Amino acid sequence: QKEVEQNSGPLSVPEGAIASLNCTYSDRGSQSFFWYRQYSGKSPELIMFIYSNGDKEDGRFTAQLNKASQYVSLLIRDSQPSDSATYLCAGSNTGNQFYFGTGTSLTVIP
């Protein structure tokens, strides 16, 4: 069973819209969750991390964690073409191991 699952997409949204990326995890003991952005041919770049239930906002990005539902999401407000990338959800489990989801490809259409 995969530790972290994501819808691979692709997800397309018009410029200025809200992009919603979702992730579920299987290990209830997982402590922390991370969203990475990866442009084609480049390395992953950490956008946000969250370890408490609720919302965490940073500029146009909001991470949401619901431990009861084992669900993590990333909202991108006012999406820009430069946000087009693959978004990787990752979790850190009770064994202090770090697992990536398969990634969601996002395209923001001008």
Place this chain on the structure above:
Amino acid sequence: DTEVTQTPKHLVMGMTNKKSLKCEQHMGHRAMYWYKQKAKKPPELMFVYSYEKLSINESVPSRFSPECPNSSLLNLHLHALQPEDSALYLCASSQVVGSNYGYTFGSGTRLTVV
């Protein structure tokens, strides 16, 4: 300095060659990692070093040999690789294993085995 530096950025090697990938960080992080990433796939963990000691080897073939000479450096020695080993090799570091603050990735080495 908030970067992880990897060299070389690109490497082409034959199946009989021996080469090394290098990774360096000066953030004081005590956990360092090697990941392998194939196209359109997520990174796959290969090795974890914690306080300069190998703590996790994810059943990686022996043709890949990691080395951590000190707390800032991580090497990956390559020998007798196969064409299917061609991939992007990513180094990452974190404050400690399981850090709540996530990993910082280097820009990667694009490896092609011919």
